[in-house]
Amino acid sequence: MPDSSHTTDQPGRKPPSLRERMRATVREEVVEVANRLFTEQGFDRTTVDQIAAEVGLSRASLFRYFGTKEDIVLGGLEETGRRIAEALAARPDEESPWEALRRAFDVLTRMNEAAPQQTLGYLRMLQETPSLRARHHEKQMGWQELLVPEITRRLAADPDSPEDTRASALAASALACLDVAATAWVDREGTFPLAELLDRAMGALRE
Numbered sequence: 001m002p003d004s005s006h007t008t009d010q011p012g013r014k015p016p017s018l019r020e021r022m023r024a025t026v027r028e029e030v031v032e033v034a035n036r037l038f039t040e041q042g043f044d045r046t047t048v049d050q051i052a053a054e055v056g057l058s059r060a061s062l063f064r065y066f067g068t069k070e071d072i073v074l075g076g077l078e079e080t081g082r083r084i085a086e087a088l089a090a091r092p093d094e095e096s097p098w099e100a101l102r103r104a105f106d107v108l109t110r111m112n113e114a115a116p117q118q119t120l121g122y123l124r125m126l127q128e129t130p131s132l133r134a135r136h137h138e139k140q141m142g143w144q145e146l147l148v149p150e151i152t153r154r155l156a157a158d159p160d161s162p163e164d165t166r167a168s169a170l171a172a173s174a175l176a177c178l179d180v181a182a183t184a185w186v187d188r189e190g191t192f193p194l195a196e197l198l199d200r201a202m203g204a205l206r207e
Contacts, residue, residue, distance in 0.1 A: 027065050027075070030055050034072045039121055043073070043129045070135040073125070077139040083107050085146040097154045097167075101147070101174040102202050108178070109195040112185075120190045123182055140175055147171040177201035 016024070033054045037046040048069050052062040066072045088104035095103070112119045126132050151167040152159050181197040 023065070026055075026057075030057070030062065030065060031072060031075070034069075038073070038125060043069075043125055043132060068135070070132055073122075073132060074135055074139055077136070078142065080107070080111075081139070081143040081146050084143060085150065088147060088150050093154070097151045097170055098174070098202070098206055100154065101151070101170065102198070104147075105174070105178060105198060106195075109193075109198065112194045116190050120186060123186045127183065127186060140179075144168070144171045144175060147174075173205060174202065177205065 030051065034046070034051045037050060037054070046069075048062060049059055051069075051072070052059050055062070057065075066075060084104050084107050087107050088100055091100035091103055126136055148167045148171050149159065151170050155166055157164045157167060178198060178201075181194060181201045184197050184201075185192065185194045
């Protein structure tokens, strides 16, 4: 799910330099142009050269902002993962790890509610493009790594014990439920609330 929000104004974070702001502006323009072309032509039929030309960059310059064409679509996932991990850490200690994970995913359901058509197009493109699905899976594994330490703390588990796989199992299961809910949401053309589909998916494992 795309994340176009800015986080540079968070308390305690150093204000970005002029160079960083300019770089962020260019990245946003590239993402906007690329998403339009992907919507009009499809991901595979849109070339990096087309995107670069419309933004006024050379191919080499564009790759200084994004490592791959897939990263133009998925570049915001690292920040989204951090926001989910922060939401998880902020949940009350008395909540079970599973319930805290579900509530942390409200970060995503709120994004979905704010821009449902954009999210629908984004998720449909992921499902229809094998290279994007593979890259998305890699980045989601990074989400799992971010979530495990807080789940480990809530379980009062030993983070150095290779035999205790509970935290990793919970994080992986929650992300699998998220994928199932997102797929069902796209199949229903966004007509059924993603939050309720996620409740049902995660509720099945809770039972």
